[in-house]
Amino acid sequence: MSGHKISVSGLSIECHEAPDADCRKRPNCEPEEWDTAGCRDHSGEHKLTTGHDCWLSEWVNGSGLEDSYYDFDKYPITPTPNAPVELINEHPDAVLWKYEEIPNA
Ligand SMILES: [Zn+2]
Ligand SMILES: [Zn+2]
Structure with a gap:
């Protein structure tokens, strides 16, 4: 569902x-790009955290x-x-x- x-x-x-769904995970530094390893803007220095606004629906x-x-x-x-x-x-x-x-x- x-x-x-x-x-x-x-x-x-x-x-x-839920807050821990993939679409609600992103790094706290609000980067332009990130992947599962962390933000790309800062070479993955910032890891993903949960509870953000959904980036899929935002897009x-x-x-x-x-x-x-x-x-x-x-x-x-x-x-x-x-x-x-x-x-x-x-x-x-x-x-x-x-x-x-x-x-x-
Ligand atoms: Zn970062
Ligand atoms: Zn979502």
Whole structure:
């Protein structure tokens, strides 16, 4: 189950992951770039810490939902409020989103 969903307004993505989820880990020095070993700005001197704002949804919201949809030709004109979504990290260029596939009950 994804911890990410479309907001009530339908204009952005919200994160409901736990503070120790990967999308809420980053170094405290607020670097431009980091990886699992730590910040790249300072050669990994600062390790990842938990409880930050979600960088995945931040990235999508920064580009806008339309520009971040995984299949541009099929963009849903009106994103469904509260729908669970999957965020796809297309490193290093982009984070894309799509609706979470819910298995048939
Ligand atoms: Zn650093
Ligand atoms: Zn998140």
